[in-house]
Amino acid sequence: MTTKPAPARARLKPEERRAQLISIGLRLLTTRPIHEMSIDEVAAEAGISRGLLFHYFPTKRDYYVAVVQAGGRRLLLHAADPEEGTPADRVRGIVDGFVSFVQRRKDNYVAVVRAAAGGDELVLEVFEDNRRALTDRVLHAAEIHAPTPLHRLAVRGWLAMMEEMAISSTGDVILKEDLVDLLVGSLERSLEQFAAVPR
């Protein structure tokens, strides 16, 4: 097995170093739970000292939070609202981005979600913020400008369904395009039905 030479001691700008350390964390997460990941291993992979790593991330927890945050940001970048077309077109854009992102890097996505779930309060909060941002984005794309708690509940539940389906489906069970269509349709119906619940 050949491996790329370690980028040991390479002089990186601070923001490049941070990005490199976070990428290493995202990759290592696919091989073990976050609490079993070692800072020494991350530093060794980056070819820097443990001390230098702590210069960028003062505590192990800061590092973990940054890794989960970075995973969440990548997802939000991919699941972008096209901001043109009908509400259904816009929702479709988000769904297509989300499903494609998760299916392309399934192990990594699952690992980051698990890290958040198994993590401490701060890591969970990062995950919650991400879920809220996605909920807001979907409501905005669906042109629901004054969402009620029922609208939010409908979207939260549907996001969980979309995530589970993106993770547990493969192209030989359902084509991505068909899955996206079904998900766009089920959000529409779910929003209608929750809006019709008597208060």
Added chain:
Amino acid sequence: MTTKPAPARARLKPEERRAQLISIGLRLLTTRPIHEMSIDEVAAEAGISRGLLFHYFPTKRDYYVAVVQAGGRRLLLHAADPEEGTPADRVRGIVDGFVSFVQRRKDNYVAVVRAAAGGDELVLEVFEDNRRALTDRVLHAAEIHAPTPLHRLAVRGWLAMMEEMAISSTGDVILKEDLVDLLVGSLERSLEQFAAVPR
């Protein structure tokens, strides 16, 4: 604050002791992630020695697996198929049991799910088995006797939606009965739509 006297040194039958240790684990899980739970603390709460605990559960991992298994069994007991009435009645029975169980012990449910997510392969497997059992039960209740991978995918996604909605809704947002109705309806539609996907 008054506390119940510790049942220290009480002579319990082996199966009672196991059950007691597992209950303690389920309760402690609501206060911290599983990998931060200490065996010494569990033993102390039970009023037994660490050595005696290891007599019942040879390793820490065995203990964790037993705790997550017990949480899953409790859920399956509550989300029972009434095994009579129409498919919709039977699905409604499962949904009502599931939502009631999760809403009554929300912290505990979330803690067990997180423990499974953040846990090692063995703990995850226990969680997967539980999810599969629930999927089979729902398909059976819905009288889908020869489920395809698409039927399974529809149920898996819907289970994730039900879980999220049960966790994140409260009675002042939606009455349990209304939530149950909406969930029963959305499973029916989802199964129809997934069955109609061209292969």
